[in-house]
Amino acid sequence: MAIKKNQICAICGNRFTLTEGLFLRDLSDLLKEQVLKTNSYAKDSSFICLKDMQRLRIDHMQTIIDQDLNIDHEMSDHLKKELAKDTYVITNINDTVYGKRTRGQKLADAVAKFGGSWGFIITFVIILVGWMALNVLHLFGIHFDPYPFILLNLFLSCVAAIQAPIIMMSQNRAADRDRFDSENDYKTNKKSEMEIRILHQKLDQLIEVQWPHILDIQKMQIEVLSEIENEIQSLKIDNEPKRERNTRHPNK
Ligand SMILES: [Zn+2]
Known part of the structure; x- marks a missing residue:
């Protein structure tokens, strides 16, 4: 029928x-x-x-x-543009701050480094004690600065007067270095943040849009396969009576 x-x-x-x-x-x-x-x-x-x-x-x-x-291309273009921006060029602080030091600046750095060390304190204490001992005990017959050591006072004042501006010079340079450092940090952070943001967008796109799309395509493929299977089954059923008739015929 x-x-x-x-x-x-x-x-x-x-x-x-x-x-x-x-x-x-x-x-x-x-x-x-x-x-x-x-x-x-x-x-x-x-x-x-x-x-x-x-x-x-x-x-x-x-x-x-x-x-x-299309969305993938747009995102990749966006990322490329962000990465190509000149503002994101990271500078090497050691090159910019230490590379251009003048001889005076190098000396200031060395003085500040020595001035803030135990070596300086110990050397200075030895000089002071030696100076006072020479003048109080009249060792080797030398007593050029008797008590209360007015010359020593003058000497110390001179050292302090010279050392202070030298240390300040070095500190100014340290402040410059810190400024460069934070500027560099800012650029690096900004660049990283932008990259992370774009990666986040890509990941969101992948999880929220492309993954369901892939599943949808897979589902359609399975539907197509089951339809093909159904068609094969129905073809088999259609052909069954014909084959039966053909096999029965010679016996008649
Ligand atoms: Zn139709």
Whole structure:
């Protein structure tokens, strides 16, 4: 008995049996949306034949792939532009601060370094004690600065007066270095932040958009496979009586 072709395809308008197509309500949300967008007269209860269904699926997959590729390209371009910006060139502080030192600055640095060390304190204590011992004990008959050591006072005042501005020079240079350092840190942080932000966007795009799209495509592939299997089964069933007839014939 022939099966009645009582379903009309909403796309090609031909008549089909119930097994030769699908209803719009059985499709995935994304595919349904796509069909409704391109065929305004289609409804949830509309029937679509398998041939049109294949075409719709392929169109839908192509749209998804194109969309994802476009977004990927946009993001990659954005990242490239950010990375190419001149503001993100990182400078080496050792080159800029230490590379251009004048002889005076080098001397100031050396004096400040020695002035703030245990070596300086010990040497100075030895000189002071030696000076006082010479003048109090009259060792070797020398007593050029008797108690209360006025010359020593003058000597110490002179050392302090010279040492203070030299240390300040060195400190100014240290402050310059800190400024360069923080400027560099700021640039590096900004660059890193921008990169992380773009990576975040890429990851979000991957998880929230592309992953569901991949699953959707996979689902469509499985649907197509099961439809092919159904068709093979129905072809087998159609061919069964013919084969039986052919095998029975010679015995008659
Ligand atoms: Zn059709």
